[in-house]
Amino acid sequence: MTDQAMPGIDPERIEADYLLETPVDVGDALEAMAGEQSSGTFVPLPAETPELKFRVAARVERFEIVEETGIPSLPGAMRPNNGYRIAKATLSWPLENIGPSLPNLVATVAGGLFELKQLSGLRILDLRIPLEFASAYAGPGFAVEGTRRLAGVQNRPLIGTIIKPNVGLTPSETAELAESMFDAGIDFIKDDELQSDGPACPFDERARLVLDKLKQHSERFGRKPMYAINITGDLDQMRRRHDLVEKLGGTCVMVSLNSVGLVGLIEFRKHCRLPIHAHRNGWGYLSRHPLLGWSFAAWQKLWRIVGVDHLHVNGLGNKFSESDQSVIESAKGCLRPIFATKPCTVMPVFSSGQTAKQVPATYEALGSVDLIFTAGGGIHGHPDGPAAGVQLIRRAWEKAVSG
């Protein structure tokens, strides 16, 4: 199976780009990584011919030293003879080693190698994944087009908001708040990631009351905003909650990716018949050190291949530690195809301190209206009421797009 229209993707090999820092020779460090993650052994074995090695070994495709430093980024590395080198590098593995299995891809490209003594820093920057993975996994069921169709919003972003406080509202208080947002003309509402099925706000009751308000609203006004209700839980809980949401006419479910994990989401995706709004809470522990962990470019591909439809990317001028440049790169990445024949593009979700003020710069940098733009305080706290807050953001987008 080839993916010839997608330049740079080898149909037979998995490629991973890394940023590494090492006290040893960069070539030696990369050989250690390749050995650890493929044909490493204790002693040469009789069966281990050069042909076998060549067939299964991870390969160092290329590297480039980008910086030298005297201070290691992470503890535990070997003592350097001559400082530390920071390099960008690409390793590749034969698809044959694991087959098109995402959990085993993760063990291969992001397994034991972060702990190697030859490294004082390691971050996975990007992945190029053979097309066979596209056949093995569902991919987004709705993506941009399906989300627009269900929400009834074309040619502009979905304007969204968030249920706050994070916890503490009863189901009926949540439903009242949601109704006031529907009435304000919102396109999209998400639950907080902390509220799934707490005893003080049980899932079933919240779903019934909010989706009843949604039904009333759609019968009256002929529009149905999307409510991304947080179904995060064990697998049977998520499936049951999904079915209830579908039955009650809901059009979206929200899942915390790092709480659920890869295999849980793969299995849930098989069952799911609604768009999956993917929350990335916990992303900080995977990414906040620049020489450790995951870049968003690599990490998001896993979830898109599994089949989420919306993916959080933070927002410009956010309340968190992420730079605007990083936010825009993440959002652009969500809209860039993974496979030529199956793009798996998803809607980036902008959030955290977003108001009308960030709209012009967001549009200018992203160059697309295929996004969900969620605002909290700017809508809930607008002095003329939430409808005015929603209108302000919609007009800001119209103005930005018309130049």
Added chain:
Amino acid sequence: MTDQAMPGIDPERIEADYLLETPVDVGDALEAMAGEQSSGTFVPLPAETPELKFRVAARVERFEIVEETGIPSLPGAMRPNNGYRIAKATLSWPLENIGPSLPNLVATVAGGLFELKQLSGLRILDLRIPLEFASAYAGPGFAVEGTRRLAGVQNRPLIGTIIKPNVGLTPSETAELAESMFDAGIDFIKDDELQSDGPACPFDERARLVLDKLKQHSERFGRKPMYAINITGDLDQMRRRHDLVEKLGGTCVMVSLNSVGLVGLIEFRKHCRLPIHAHRNGWGYLSRHPLLGWSFAAWQKLWRIVGVDHLHVNGLGNKFSESDQSVIESAKGCLRPIFATKPCTVMPVFSSGQTAKQVPATYEALGSVDLIFTAGGGIHGHPDGPAAGVQLIRRAWEKAVSG
């Protein structure tokens, strides 16, 4: 439900200990964390009474400044007025906010807070989890006693080894290697975490051939070493592979925790009737920076409550970046009860460059023989053959225990 025999565990609250670094006042940083992870809102709401706040808010239980520094550990924090303070702190949440749900526990104690601008470092050090979680999840099905019973090994560690090279052996080569290890008197063999169901070494054929050798060995010698075969994959694959292993008389399955994730493992555990050998590959990206991510003490509790039976802890003098002190703390943690009425203790697995040389220090520091001690080169590469390698390690343990 109370757990009175377990001092320090509040039956109604979840507690998390953190190491944090902040450019602002430590108390303010902790309030920001507590607000972000519980009752945070945009604007005061009419419904938000002090009683409500008190009921649902995360609480700062205590903190202690342990160090001051001029250089931030992580980028993206606010500019400091007066350097950075490193503190140990405890937050707590009402169990009522989430109920006994592990995925929602993770979103609560380890969600968005790692990205806060008020922090230039955050690591979760430990968790104290109410007993209700013990009823909601299965816990270890075999643990130490069940593993000993199946392996037929009492009063000493299980001596184990690893199939190497990581990848490249065919199923029949794997079976031959495994047979030579059975004949050498090994108690335990694990697959490499890179080998699950690659096209060059298909799972089913490997299981059939290795477990056939195991059956022959046990019929001849009346002992059945444990083979932790790597079943990592999608949920249906893991369940099917488990059933095949069970049918063929196997007594253990191995899973890569970070590849599978929490919900996948919870669901697999419901199905599983064999000990789960839990591999922690990828642990480095969660833990290698001392002021980011997870400590093993916190992380391992999640998986023990779900129900793994063996958990990798690295080894003394290992080839990786981890210190001996950290290894021993991790191993001791595995043997310390989580709940008084349901200890969920699991067998720590020592690996990475282990030989007879590390045995005395390992026993002295751990004070227990309830562990799996896996050696690679020291067994496969022993000059007098693998049986001599196994004997050497067994004698080293006898000597260590008898003093």
